[in-house]
Amino acid sequence: MSKKNFRPDVDAPEWRGGHTPYDILKEGTIALVVVAILTVLLAVVFGSPDDPAITIKSWSNAAPVDFATTALSELNGTSTTASYGAPYNHTPDTGQALGPLTLEKWIGVRIPIDAANDFVVDPLKTLPYQTALHQGLASWSAASTSTRTKWVANYTKASAGMKFTGGKVVVNATNVGPLPVMITDLTKMARNGALDQALLTGNSFYSPDYTQSLLFISDGSYLGQLAAKDHLLGEQWGVMNETGSYPGSAWLWLYTFFYQIPPYNSSGNGDILVLGTMILLTAGLTLMPFLPGLRSIPRKTRVYRLIWREHYRNQE
Amino acid sequence: MSTSEIDRQWTTRLRRRALEKLPPEKTLPDSQPSYVSSWIYVFGVTTISALIVVIATGCLLALRGPTWWHASSIGHFVNSLHLWSVEIFFFAMVIHLWGKYFMAAWRGGRAMTWITGMVLFLVSIVTALTGYVSQTNFDSQWISTQAKDAINASGGGAYFNLLNFGQMLMWHIVLLPLVLVFLVAVHVVLVRIKGVVPPFEENAGQQSAGASHE
Amino acid sequence: MGPLLYAALLPLNHPGHYIHWHFIEISVANTIVIGLMLLTFVAALVLPFPGRRRRKENQ
Numbered sequence: 250m251s252k253k254n255f256r257p258d259v260d261a262p263e264w265r266g267g268h269t270p271y272d273i274l275k276e277g278t279i280a281l282v283v284v285a286i287l288t289v290l291l292a293v294v295f296g297s298p299d300d301p302a303i304t305i306k307s308w309s310n311a312a313p314v315d316f317a318t319t320a321l322s323e324l325n326g327t328s329t330t331a332s333y334g335a336p337y338n339h340t341p342d343t344g345q346a347l348g349p350l351t352l353e354k355w356i357g358v359r360i361p362i363d364a365a366n367d368f369v370v371d372p373l374k375t376l377p378y379q380t381a382l383h384q385g386l387a388s389w390s391a392a393s394t395s396t397r398t399k400w401v402a403n404y405t406k407a408s409a410g411m412k413f414t415g416g417k418v419v420v421n422a423t424n425v426g427p428l429p430v431m432i433t434d435l436t437k438m439a440r441n442g443a444l445d446q447a448l449l450t451g452n453s454f455y456s457p458d459y460t461q462s463l464l465f466i467s468d469g470s471y472l473g474q475l476a477a478k479d480h481l482l483g484e485q486w487g488v489m490n491e492t493g494s495y496p497g498s499a500w501l502w503l504y505t506f507f508y509q510i511p512p513y514n515s516s517g518n519g520d521i522l523v524l525g526t527m528i529l530l531t532a533g534l535t536l537m538p539f540l541p542g543l544r545s546i547p548r549k550t551r552v553y554r555l556i557w558r559e560h561y562r563n564q565e
Numbered sequence: 566m567s568t569s570e571i572d573r574q575w576t577t578r579l580r581r582r583a584l585e586k587l588p589p590e591k592t593l594p595d596s597q598p599s600y601v602s603s604w605i606y607v608f609g610v611t612t613i614s615a616l617i618v619v620i621a622t623g624c625l626l627a628l629r630g631p632t633w634w635h636a637s638s639i640g641h642f643v644n645s646l647h648l649w650s651v652e653i654f655f656f657a658m659v660i661h662l663w664g665k666y667f668m669a670a671w672r673g674g675r676a677m678t679w680i681t682g683m684v685l686f687l688v689s690i691v692t693a694l695t696g697y698v699s700q701t702n703f704d705s706q707w708i709s710t711q712a713k714d715a716i717n718a719s720g721g722g723a724y725f726n727l728l729n730f731g732q733m734l735m736w737h738i739v740l741l742p743l744v745l746v747f748l749v750a751v752h753v754v755l756v757r758i759k760g761v762v763p764p765f766e767e768n769a770g771q772q773s774a775g776a777s778h779e
Numbered sequence: 780m781g782p783l784l785y786a787a788l789l790p791l792n793h794p795g796h797y798i799h800w801h802f803i804e805i806s807v808a809n810t811i812v813i814g815l816m817l818l819t820f821v822a823a824l825v826l827p828f829p830g831r832r833r834r835k836e837n838q
Contacts, residue, residue, distance in 0.1 A: 257765060261673025264598050264763045269834050271597040280607065280614040284653055288618050291652070292645035296787025299635060299644065300703040336723040345718040352720035359723035450729075457731025464728065467710035476707050480797055483711070486804045492704055494791035495648075496808040498693065499816075500655050509802050520718035535683040538671035547669040548765055555824040556668060557764040559831060560600040564767070599834040604823040638785040645787065656812070660820050 258544045266560075298492045300479075305448070305462060308471045309439035313413040317436050319469040321408055323364040324428075325401045328468040331364035337464070338362055345521040352521070360460060368465050369435055372447040382434050385427030392426065400426035483508050503527070591757050600764050605668075608661035609756075613749065615654035620742060622647040631734060632701050651693060658686060670762045678755040685748050692745060695737035698727050709733075 255262075309316035322328035334343025336359045344354035373386060389397065407422030418433045438444045448465060450458040466472050473482070481487035488505040491497035507513045507523045516522055537544050547553060554561065571577055625643045626633065633640035662682070671679040698709040709727040716722040726732055796807040 258669060259672060261763050262766050267599045268596040269599045269830065271594060273594060277610055280610045281617060284611060284614040285618055287653060288646055288650045291649035292642060294788045296790045297641065297645035297648040298704065298792065299641065301635070302702050302706055336717060353718055356720035356723045360726060458729045460726060460728040463706060463710050466706065472707065472710065475703065480795060480806065481707055489809055490806055494793055494795040494808055496652060496812045497806065499809045499812045500659060500690065520715040524715055524719055531687065535680055538676035538679055544669065547667045552667040552824070553765055556603045556605055557600055559602050560764050561767055563835065602828045602830065602834055604826050604828055642785040656816055659816060660823065663820055
């Protein structure tokens with residue numbers, strides 16, 4: 250036999266010792282029964298969380314001013330979705346960068362969202378005929394881009410004092426074109442549930458794609474306020490948490506941790522930086538067999554002395 | 566047919582190769598090395614058992630569809646079974662990972678066992694994410710609208726849309742479980758072929774010939 | 780909604796409690812899970828495994 254260079258952290262000695270009887274199927278069956286019983290016990294005792302989904306209807310009824318302000322931000326391009334960039338729209342100076350890599354921008358717009366039309370104008374066009382709205386939409390279509398921009402800017406300036414009274418959105422502003430009837434009627438549409446249906450993405454009767462509805466909802470403050478109550482915000486280590494007092498995804502602790510510390514917590518590229526860091530660390534752990542130093546830690550820390558103590562005792 | 570023609574067949578070659586690498590005594594062993602004598606060794610089989618319960622409860626949920634549990638107390642109970650079996654799954658998997666790390670279980674040509682295990686961990690996390698956004702409740706709405714930013718930042722959001730419930734549900738109940746089960750099979754077959762990693766040698770300077778290495 | 784055939788004994792739907800330590804914020808539930816994991820790991824390493832006499836006989 251040739252003597253090879255034995256690397257204790259890479260190679261394993263040949264086992265020339267004894268074997269003991271082992272019933273692999275019995276072990277598997279016992280494990281399955283134990284896990285099944287434990288699962289049933291935990292489910293019977295603790296149940297599971299199921300906070301009901303919010304709808305645009307429930308949102309706009311609970312917080313009509315927040316809804317109307319969000320609708321306005323879709324029109325004036327300041328909403329998160331309207332100013333997002335790829336994959337939703339072409340907005341300059343957007344897209345996270347990891348050094349020279351701007352993957353988001355390179356992939357481009359694949360889920361096109363035109364916030365002003367998709368979230369406001371087109372849903373209004375689906376409503377049955379009402380004179381004021383019909384005339385308002387007609388003047389919106391006929392107006393030039395600069396006129397629309399002027400109307401929206403004037404309305405936005407006055408919107409700080411927005412009120413919701415008598416079923417109407419009230420903003421004291423002049424030279425705002427059809428904005429008042431558009432915003433009020435969209436709010437009415439939201440409050441009676443028609444906007445939830447109108448925003449379902451896709452051209453089919455059956456649409457399991459909630460991209461538009463969810464983007465619109467998350468542009469408002471209501472969803473985030475509910476989440477904050479359940480400690481689900483990023484700065485609350487929310488990625489790890491669950492609604493109520495249930496355990497969440499504890500295995501995401503390291504991923505969440507990076508979001509809390511500089512430079513990740515203040516960078517505009519925070520998401521891609523955290524992702525990049527986690528990919529690197531995960532690659533390191535995955536390729537552990539090939540990393541000298543790191544792969545020596547098990548041998549050097551000698552935790553294995555506990556695991557194989559009977560073996561070492563028998564050898565002595 | 567001549568013997569040499571039979572010898573060259575794909576079926577014959579595959580069968581011989583499989584039996585050579587994994588004879589029945591290795592596939593379903595009746596003994597194990599006597600150094601396998603610690604409770605740390607039960608966490609692999611516990612993880613697999615938990616995965617079986619996860620899939621079984623997932624199948625029960627599939628019987629009545631993805632909004633069943635909101636309106637039915639039995640549906641809610643099955644939903645609870647699915648949640649807790651997932652918690653046990655990750656619990657056992659992480660302890661299994663810790664144990665295997667401190668045993669340096671990649672030694673002796675077992676690097677692929679370690680790597681498939683790590684990939685399984687990652688695929689499980691993605692499977693859990695698609696599951697969370699398929700709950701059709703507030704949690705799904707929050708998680709999808711937040712996590713989408715990280716996935717968008719990598720460019721992946723253009724093709725993997727967390728807000729598209731139909732896509733996420735099908736990844737969760739079709740594509741990812743298939744990948745998981747396939748990888749688990751590869752992982753377990755590798756353990757059966759290579760055997761459980763032997764202990765570190767305590768006597769320094771003793772070199773073992775015939776040890777397999779990378 | 781069907782008849783209430785099942786309700787959890789100790790549902791955890793009430794607002795969670797959180798532990799704050801410097802910039803770390805962790806739920807009590809997650810702390811218990813992580814604590815149990817560490818305890819289970821140590822217990823697995825330390826607790827005696829049955830069948831020692833049988834293994835000695837097979838040496």
